[in-house]
Amino acid sequence: xxxxxxxxxxxxxxxxxxxxxxxxxxxxxxFFPKEGTALYGDRLKGIEEVxxxxxxxxxxxxxxxxxxxxxxxxxxxxxxxxxxxxxxxDDTNLDTAKGLNTKILDLLSKKEKEFYDIxxxxxxxxxxxxxxxxxxxxHAKDTFSWTKDRGDQ
Numbered sequence: 692x693x694x695x696x697x698x699x700x701x702x703x704x705x706x707x708x709x710x711x712x713x714x715x716x717x718x719x720x721x722f723f724p725k726e727g728t729a730l731y732g733d734r735l736k737g738i739e740e741v742x743x744x745x746x747x748x749x750x751x752x753x754x755x756x757x758x759x760x761x762x763x764x765x766x767x768x769x770x771x772x773x774x775x776x777x778x779x780x781d782d783t784n785l786d787t788a789k790g791l792n793t794k795i796l797d798l799l800s801k802k803e804k805e806f807y808d809i810x811x812x813x814x815x816x817x818x819x820x821x822x823x824x825x826x827x828x829x830h831a832k833d834t835f836s837w838t839k840d841r842g843d844q
Contacts, residue, residue: 734770734771735770735771737806738771738806740802741800741802741803741806741807743768743773743803743807747798748766748767748768750798751764751766751775751795751798752764752765752766754794754798755775755777755791755794755795758791758794759780760779760780760783760787760788760791761777761778761779761780761791762778762779762780762816763777763778764776764777764778768807771806771807771808771830772807772808772809772810773795773799773807773808773809773810774810774812775795775809775810775811775812776812776814777791777811777812777813777814778814778815778816779813779814779815779822780815781815781816781817781819783815785821785822785824788813788822788824789813789824789826789835789837791811791813792809792811792826792828792835795809795811796809796828804830805830805831806830807830808827808828808829808830809826809827809828809835810825810826810827811825811826811827811835812824812825813825813826824837824838825837825838826838
C-alpha cells in the first residue's frame, strides 16, 4: 500500500497513457475499418487455378492483330476482369468490330470463360458516330452485352 501512495502520480500517468492508447486504437479502427484486408476480398478465391498468364494475353493480342480490321490492341487483367482495348481501322463497321469478341472467346478455356468477366473497348483513331463501343460478358453468361449503337441518335 505504501508503494501505491509513494508512486500515485506515476501510476496515474501510466493509467491515463493506457486509456489514451486504447482510445486512439478505437478511433483509428473506426476511421479505417478494413485496413490490411485484400482489395477484392475473397472474390479472387481460386484465381490460381485459372490465372491468365502474360503469354496468353500476348497470344490474344497477336491473334487479333492478324485480323485486318485491328490496328492496335492492349489486353490486361485486373482481378477477375479481362480488359481488352482495341483500336480498329477507320473503315471497320460495327458488325465486324463486334465479331472480334468470338476470337477472344475462342482463345480462352471453358474454366477461364466461367471465371473471368470480359470487357472489350473498341474505338477508332478518328471520330465516328458509332464508335467507341463497349462489350461486356459476365462470367456466368455466354453472350456479350454491347452499348447502344449511337448511329441512330
